[in-house]
Amino acid sequence: xxxxxxxxxxxxxxxxxxxxxxxxxxxxxxxxxxxxxxxxxxxxxxxxxxxxxxxxxxxxxxxxxxxxxxxxxxxxxxxxxxxxxxxxxxxxxxxxxxxxxxxxxxxxxxxxxxx
Amino acid sequence: xxxxxxxxxxxxxxxxxxxxxxxxxxxxxxxxxxxxxxxxxxxxxxxxxxxxxxxxxxxxxxxxxxxxxxxxxxxxxxxxxxxxxxxxxxxxxxxxxxxxxxxxxxxxxxxxxx
Numbered sequence: 001x002x003x004x005x006x007x008x009x010x011x012x013x014x015x016x017x018x019x020x021x022x023x024x025x026x027x028x029x030x031x032x033x034x035x036x037x038x039x040x041x042x043x044x045x046x047x048x049x050x051x052x053x054x055x056x057x058x059x060x061x062x063x064x065x066x067x068x069x070x071x072x073x074x075x076x077x078x079x080x081x082x083x084x085x086x087x088x089x090x091x092x093x094x095x096x097x098x099x100x101x102x103x104x105x106x107x108x109x110x111x112x113x114x115x
Numbered sequence: 116x117x118x119x120x121x122x123x124x125x126x127x128x129x130x131x132x133x134x135x136x137x138x139x140x141x142x143x144x145x146x147x148x149x150x151x152x153x154x155x156x157x158x159x160x161x162x163x164x165x166x167x168x169x170x171x172x173x174x175x176x177x178x179x180x181x182x183x184x185x186x187x188x189x190x191x192x193x194x195x196x197x198x199x200x201x202x203x204x205x206x207x208x209x210x211x212x213x214x215x216x217x218x219x220x221x222x223x224x225x226x227x228x229x
Binding site for chain 1: 119155158171213217220223
C-alpha cells in the first residue's frame with residue numbers, strides 16, 4: 001500500500017518569510033519522493049527528488065526538502081518566499097514493487113505569497 | 116526545447132461524442148503516462164505505457180483507451196464522452212518506469228463535456 005498526505009491544502013506567507021509545505025507518506029517499498037510545482041494553466045515541473053542518497057535534497061529556485069524516515073515525512077522549505085513562488089505544490093511518492101511502478105500524488109498545497 | 120506537447124489545449128464536447136487527445140515527447144523517453152486532474156484530488160493515473168508496444172491500466176481507466184503509436188507518441192481516446200470526464204488531462208513521460216525516474220509533463224488539455 002502507498003499513500004501521500006499533504007497536511008495543508010492552502011498556505012499563506014508574506015514575501016520574504018520562510019515557506020514550509022508539509023508532506024507525510026507511507027509505502028510498502030523503498031520509495032523515491034518528489035516535489036513538483038504547478039503554475040496556473042501549466043503542467044507540473046520537477047522541483048526536487050529524493051532517491052536514497054543524501055537526506056537533505058536541494059532543488060531549483062532555492063527550495064529544499066528533508067527526508068525523515070522515522071517520521072515518514074518529506075517537507076518542502078524555502079528560507080525566503082518570492083512572489084513568483086505562488087503556485088500549487090504536489091508531493092509524489094514513487095516505488096517499484098510487486099512487478100510494477102506505483103506513483104501516488106498528494107492532493108496539492110496552494111501557496112499564496114502576500115506582498 | 117519542446118519536451119512534452121499536448122494537443123489540443125482546450126476542447127468542448129457534447130455527451131456521447133468521441134475524441135482523441137494527442138501527446139508527443141522529444142526527449143527519447145521510453146515511458147509515457149496519461150493523468151486526469153480534478154479539484155482537490157491531485158493527479159490520477161488513467162493509463163501508462165512502460166515502453167513502445169505496451170500499455171497498462173492505471174487507477175481510473177474506465178471510459179478511456181490509449182494507443183502508443185511509436186516511441187514519441189501516446190494518444191488517449193474517449194469513445195463516448197460523459198460529463199464525469201470533464202477534467203484537465205496531462206500527458207507525461209519518463210526515461211523509464213524505475214521508481215526513481217522523474218516525470219516530465221505537458222501543459223495539459225482542458226476538456227469540458229456538456
